[in-house]
Amino acid sequence: MTSPPSAPFPGRRATAVIAGLGSSLPPREVTNTQVIARGGLDTTDEWITGRTGIHRRRLAGPGVSTGDLATAAARAAIDSTGSPGLRPDLLLLATTTPDRPCPATAPEVAHRLGLGPVPAFDLAAVCSGFLYGLATASALLRSGACRTPLVVAAEKYSAIVDPFDRDTAPLFGDAAAAVVLRPGDTTEPGALLETDWGSDGGESDLITVAAGGSRLPATEAPGRGDRYFRMRGRQVYAHAVRRMAASAGAALAATGWQAREVQAFIGHQANQRILDAVADRLGIPPRHRFGNIRDVGNTAGASVPLALADAAARGACRPGAPTLLTAFGGGLTWASATLLWPDAPVRTAVPEPRPRRHDHDRDHDPAPDPDHDHEEVSPP
DSSP states (O other): OBOOOOOEETTEEEEEEEEEEEEEOOSOEEEHHHHHHTSOOOOOHHHHHHHHOOOEEEOOOTTOOHHHHHHHHHHHHHHHTTOTTOOOSEEEEEOSSOSSSSSOSHHHHHHHTTOOSOOEEEEOOGGGHHHHHHHHHHHHHHHTSOSSEEEEEEEEGGGTSOTTOTTTTTTBOEEEEEEEEEEEETTSTTBEEEEEEEEOGGGGGGEEEOSSSSSSOGGGOSSGGGGSEEEOHHHHHHHHHHHHHHHHHHHHHHHTOOGGGOSEEEEOTTOHHHHHHHHHHHTOOGGGBOOOHHHHOBOGGGHHHHHHHHHHHTTOSOTTOEEEEEEEETTTEEEEEEEEOOOOOEEEEOOOOOOOOOGGGGGGOOOOOTTSOOOOOOOO
16 A cells, blocks of 8 residues: 655655654673573574574663663654754654553653653554554654654564574564654655555464463463564565565555665565565665664664664765665564655664652652642542
């Protein structure tokens, strides 16, 4: 499904433009050797590297949450715009690992950023989350519902990965990345051009965390393993290659581009073999493929914007160059987007944990504000 037509400028089209780009990585770096040394994994450094392309990853400490990572990346993205007075008017947080099941993490992130009472919500599309968020925020911007949306993708997969599962433990890292969007037109660097997205719930059991929802509450889970992330690797590989290649092709067709015109290709950083297979199918040469899976692992929904930020910080591509993004995740979900390489400086930040609020703190809450109405609600 492609994006709806945009309202025209004279001879141009209105669209969302990336005005700021930020990222956040925990300082702790864990190599393959260190992952294996924890014990319980029947694998080697050579196996992990050869099968996935991953050499190391970043892991957040127990005091750092997804919200902490998101806040740091979002603040870095706002700072990178170079507009001190800029205040995003919508915050969308793509994540599979919210701070808690209820409420959503996005409103607290918006509060920590000092954005005021802006709309803020979480979006769950697993590893396709950022591109789902980009398409959603862009559509809201073009509709007039907002003017400077902030799209954040943040994940702490170390909180849901089984450290003794050979199929997942070596793969995932923790990170966040964010973009600030503004109104513009399709001729500008950073302009979002077309999107394609879809899903297939008939294969929802290929990537899953079984327990913790209403179908299987955590308290009723028959085994500890049901609380962990599980993935059927072989089936996922086949779906990922096929779905990303098809979606990317649809986005290219909607834009009117041939694959040979693409100068920057960034796919979801799940597995280097998957990335190469998708790019090979599309006909995109290695020199135009960008990624950072070697050093950060699979950061799930954060992987595409994190790789974009990494490449932009290195000056890997000229502003305005034809760019293709694509991702695949649980659901199943997939999404792709075409854009012009952004001309925005990149800021990075280290996440800072927020002090936890304990139950006894509620005994010391300030008195209600007499200037606000407080309605007594009786239980039904």
